[in-house]
Amino acid sequence: MKNTVTVALLLSTLCLLTAADTAFAGETIGVVRTASGAATVTRGEKTLPAAPGLKIVAGDTLGTGRDGSLGVILRDDSSLSIGPESRLVLRSFLFAPSEGKFDLVARITRGTMAYLSGLIGKLAPEKARFETPTATIGIRGTRFAVKVEESYAR
Numbered sequence: 001m002k003n004t005v006t007v008a009l010l011l012s013t014l015c016l017l018t019a020a021d022t023a024f025a026g027e028t029i030g031v032v033r034t035a036s037g038a039a040t041v042t043r044g045e046k047t048l049p050a051a052p053g054l055k056i057v058a059g060d061t062l063g064t065g066r067d068g069s070l071g072v073i074l075r076d077d078s079s080l081s082i083g084p085e086s087r088l089v090l091r092s093f094l095f096a097p098s099e100g101k102f103d104l105v106a107r108i109t110r111g112t113m114a115y116l117s118g119l120i121g122k123l124a125p126e127k128a129r130f131e132t133p134t135a136t137i138g139i140r141g142t143r144f145a146v147k148v149e150e151s152y153a154r
Contacts, residue, residue: 029093030056030074037084038065062088064111078104078118086111095120102127109133114145
């Protein structure tokens with residue numbers, strides 16, 4: 001009986017730790033502010049229509065069609081605007097100013113994007129990075145725009 005209780009407690013603890021890890025991994029990092037035309041958020045195997053208020057998590061892929069555009073506000077008040085026929089993956093995001101921890105990594109593989117930095121870009125600009133098929137952009141200012149031509153998209 002004692003072994004059964006011990007095993008049950010260990011399994012319960014393991015389940016709680018797994019649930020806590022999943023909750024952290026699925027933490028909201030931003031929200032869709034504007035969406036028009038064909039605009040989607042792909043999370044794992046699910047593709048969701050982008051609509052104002054949709055929560056964004058790290059790992060999400062933002063995509064737009066020929067007539068689409070998408071505006072996203074991240075938790076640090078960074079602003080991303082994605083133009084038509086674009087694809088951007090929010091690879092990682094960490095905003096814990098009380099702990100001095102910051103990270104923003106996004107990869108745009110096609111289309112256009114404009115970025116207006118929030119607190120990460122102001123407090124720790126070296127921690128904000130945007131990747132393209134041919135270059136990596138480090139943040140040293142407060143805003144930029146990038147266009148990835150179709151011939152470079154992979």
